[in-house]
Amino acid sequence: MNFVERVLLLRDSSDIKTFTLSCDVLRDASHVSAWISAAVRRNVQQLYIGLYDFRKPFSLPHSLFTCMTLRELELEMPFLEELELQNCNWVNLKVVSISAPKLLSIRIVEDREDQNDENGCQVMISGVSLNYFRYVGEFYNEYHVHNSPSLVEASVLARIVQTMDGSGLTQQPKKPKLNEERDAVDRNIKCLHNLPEEILRYILSLLPTKDAIRTSVLCKRWEYLWTSIPNLDFNGFELAKRKQFMNFVERVLLLRDSSDIKTFTLYCHVLRDASHVSAWISAAVRRNVQQLYIRLYNFREPFSLPHSLFTCMTLTELQLEMPCILKLPPTICFTNLKTLSLSRVTFAKEHSTEKLFSGLPVLEDLELENCNWVNLKVVSISAPKLLSIRIDEDSENQNDENGCKVMISGVSLRYFGYLGEFYNEYHVHNSPSLVEASVFASWFGERKRKMAHHMYMLLTGFSSVKKLTLAFCAVELLTYAVEVVELLPHMPIFNNLEYLSLEELLVNLNSVALLKILQKSPRLKTMVFSEGIGLSSDYERNDRILDPVPPCFLSQLNCIKVYDYEGDEEELSAVKILLKNAVVLDKMGIGLSSDYERNDRILDPVPPCFLSQLNCIKVYDYEGDEEELSAVKILLKNAVVLDKMVISCSHRSVKDLEKLKKVHEQLLKLPRGSKHCELVFDLNLS
Numbered sequence: 001m002n003f004v005e006r007v008l009l010l011r012d013s014s015d016i017k018t019f020t021l022s023c024d025v026l027r028d029a030s031h032v033s034a035w036i037s038a039a040v041r042r043n044v045q046q047l048y049i050g051l052y053d054f055r056k057p058f059s060l061p062h063s064l065f066t067c068m069t070l071r072e073l074e075l076e077m078p079f080l081e082e083l084e085l086q087n088c089n090w091v092n093l094k095v096v097s098i099s100a101p102k103l104l105s106i107r108i109v110e111d112r113e114d115q116n117d118e119n120g121c122q123v124m125i126s127g128v129s130l131n132y133f134r135y136v137g138e139f140y141n142e143y144h145v146h147n148s149p150s151l152v153e154a155s156v157l158a159r160i161v162q163t164m165d166g167s168g169l170t171q172q173p174k175k176p177k178l179n180e181e182r183d184a185v186d187r188n189i190k191c192l193h194n195l196p197e198e199i200l201r202y203i204l205s206l207l208p209t210k211d212a213i214r215t216s217v218l219c220k221r222w223e224y225l226w227t228s229i230p231n232l233d234f235n236g237f238e239l240a241k242r243k244q245f246m247n248f249v250e251r252v253l254l255l256r257d258s259s260d261i262k263t264f265t266l267y268c269h270v271l272r273d274a275s276h277v278s279a280w281i282s283a284a285v286r287r288n289v290q291q292l293y294i295r296l297y298n299f300r301e302p303f304s305l306p307h308s309l310f311t312c313m314t315l316t317e318l319q320l321e322m323p324c325i326l327k328l329p330p331t332i333c334f335t336n337l338k339t340l341s342l343s344r345v346t347f348a349k350e351h352s353t354e355k356l357f358s359g360l361p362v363l364e365d366l367e368l369e370n371c372n373w374v375n376l377k378v379v380s381i382s383a384p385k386l387l388s389i390r391i392d393e394d395s396e397n398q399n400d401e402n403g404c405k406v407m408i409s410g411v412s413l414r415y416f417g418y419l420g421e422f423y424n425e426y427h428v429h430n431s432p433s434l435v436e437a438s439v440f441a442s443w444f445g446e447r448k449r450k451m452a453h454h455m456y457m458l459l460t461g462f463s464s465v466k467k468l469t470l471a472f473c474a475v476e477l478l479t480y481a482v483e484v485v486e487l488l489p490h491m492p493i494f495n496n497l498e499y500l501s502l503e504e505l506l507v508n509l510n511s512v513a514l515l516k517i518l519q520k521s522p523r524l525k526t527m528v529f530s531e532g533i534g535l536s537s538d539y540e541r542n543d544r545i546l547d548p549v550p551p552c553f554l555s556q557l558n559c560i561k562v563y564d565y566e567g568d569e570e571e572l573s574a575v576k577i578l579l580k581n582a583v584v585l586d587k588m589g590i591g592l593s594s595d596y597e598r599n600d601r602i603l604d605p606v607p608p609c610f611l612s613q614l615n616c617i618k619v620y621d622y623e624g625d626e627e628e629l630s631a632v633k634i635l636l637k638n639a640v641v642l643d644k645m646v647i648s649c650s651h652r653s654v655k656d657l658e659k660l661k662k663v664h665e666q667l668l669k670l671p672r673g674s675k676h677c678e679l680v681f682d683l684n685l686s
Contacts, residue, residue: 001031005250008038009283013258016042024053030247034254037061041257043069050076064087087111090121103127110137183519204229226257236268261287269298282306288314296322317584328352332359339365346372357381370394373404373424386410393420422454422500428461437462438469441477448480463492471504478513497521501528508536509574510545524552526559533562534570545598546581553581563591567602591627603638615643623665633670640673648682
């Protein structure tokens with residue numbers, strides 16, 4: 001079984017001249033039928049079939065009986081009991097004999113398609129055990145039943161065709177009238193049936209593979225449409241249906257025609273079927289696959305990806321997830337691969353891994369997720385057209401003793417992203433086009449010094465970036481090792497850095513590492529504190545925060561955004577320091593914490609002017625988001641002598657009338673501390 005299926009799956013798309021199959025069918029009827037179909041689809045000319053020992057009902061594939069290339073057929077089935085021939089085409093045959101010693105019944109149905117009296121065939125039927133014969137059709141072929149003494153029942157339904165005034169009139173048995181619902185279904189099916197074949201194939205390409213194959217029962221025209229769908233997806237993670245899944249994949253691949261595969265998705269457990277899984281992937285490669293998505297788990301035996309995958313000329317995207325050793329062949333060259341994602345693989349050897357990452361001449365996007373470098377000490381990743389690289393690693397099976405030094409370079413590299421715990425050391429070099437980078441890291445106990453060193457070495461490769469996103473804990477790492485603190489004065493200058501975003505944790509403005517980064521960023525224009533801002537517990541004794549003032553604060557920094565603001569004393573002090581020192585600042589945005597409604601400390605105590613003097617508030621560039629509405633609510637609530645508040649909408653918001661209406665209604669419902677306050681809603685249409 002395995003041998004036949006591997007041969008047929010791995011075979012190229014050339015024609016088959018002679019196909020010989022002699023075997024016991026047992027309970028593998030679907031497999032045997034699929035093998036014969038595969039031969040028919042390869043334009044077989046000579047077919048010799050001997051089938052024995054049937055343990056379940058068996059049907060020869062319908063495509064066999066409409067095969068236009070078949071010149072010789074020998075069929076030996078001594079145990080055959082039932083035979084059905086439906087809409088078969090005998091156009092290439094003049095005489096054929098059907099004989100089986102145990103044949104009990106035969107049913108023949110034929111339509112008019114591709115039939116005429118000139119190419120009719122004489123079909124000789126005999127069987128000593130034959131007791132039932134049925135025929136439905138128009139007698140384009142000549143059928144003879146002889147030497148069948150046991151025949152006790154026969155049925156003949158003939159469609160009568162008359163010629164009248166040059167047009168054919170077919171008289172068929174009357175059909176019972178269907179109800180309206182059935183009529184509507186029939187009309188819809190007819191509409192689908194009349195669509196051009198290209199459109200039908202496109203419709204099928206949008207369906208999941210299982211659903212696309214189910215359409216084969218709709219009508220004869222749809223029977224084999226699915227065999228050319230460009231996208232195949234197989235998900236076999238349900239172990240309870242393992243055998244059903246295996247049979248399904250192999251039948252689909254065997255019955256499919258020779259057209260190209262665009263997308264091939266395979267998610268499954270490998271178990272002890274490594275050869276099958278490898279053969280499936282090989283079949284996709286041989287069909288010129290363009291996008292390949294592979295997720296393999298639960299290996300019970302050694303597994304290797306087929307060597308042909310690593311020299312596939314048509315592959316443009318490869319996603320590979322499998323928690324096992326990635327065994328690489330001697331030759332690797334992905335000539336058209338633009339996107340590569342490797343997840344949970346363990347790299348085996350430095351030499352083969354180097355060959356992998358150097359055999360990607362047009363690669364643009366690389367993603368490495370939770371990969372294991374335990375067998376490597378140093379490896380280089382270099383691709384001339386690489387635009388972005390993302391590295392995500394967890395602590396599973398990692399330790400500092402087996403860490404690897406990963407050297408990354410690319411003259412076209414524009415983005416670098418890292419998320420992990422720095423078990424490996426990453427260096428970015430010779431990448432003058434790098435404009436954006438993000439680093440998210442966390443630290444644990446004794447590893448702080450090692451992580452700090454790796455963090456510092458990574459930052460040294462970011463001198464050209466314009467946009468930098470850092471988890472604040474990644475910044476704080478730099479202060480946790482004595483040897484790294486000594487390196488801080490040598491921090492590279494970020495000459496092009498214009499945008500700095502600090503995320504994940506509340507930022508201590510007096511962080512030594514943060515202040516050093518600011519000192520080394522002379523062109524910084526925008527600074528974002530995504531999770532809030534504050535000062536460490538000893539901030540009151542530190543009067544030298546931002547002293548000396550970073551150069552960017554004096555000449556470039558024009559926008560500061562602070563989110564998750566709750567208004568406590570430390571936050572207010574940090575904001576005060578920023579406002580005091582950013583002498584060219586144009587805008588500071590303050591986003592309130594999501595739990596602002598539970599925070600009663602905002603404007604507490606209420607400033608005296610709110611209680612006796614403040615009579616006019618103007619808000620410009622209002623868009624009506626949740627934070628803005630909350631801020632306006634606080635102002636209206638506390639300004640008890642307010643006469644007028646003017647809300648001027650942003651130019652962007654005036655384009656959405658429905659949103660404006662909603663914003664206006666929200667503002668009118670806000671409670672006001674002043675009974676005489678007039679709320680003016682300015683649409684800013686000028």
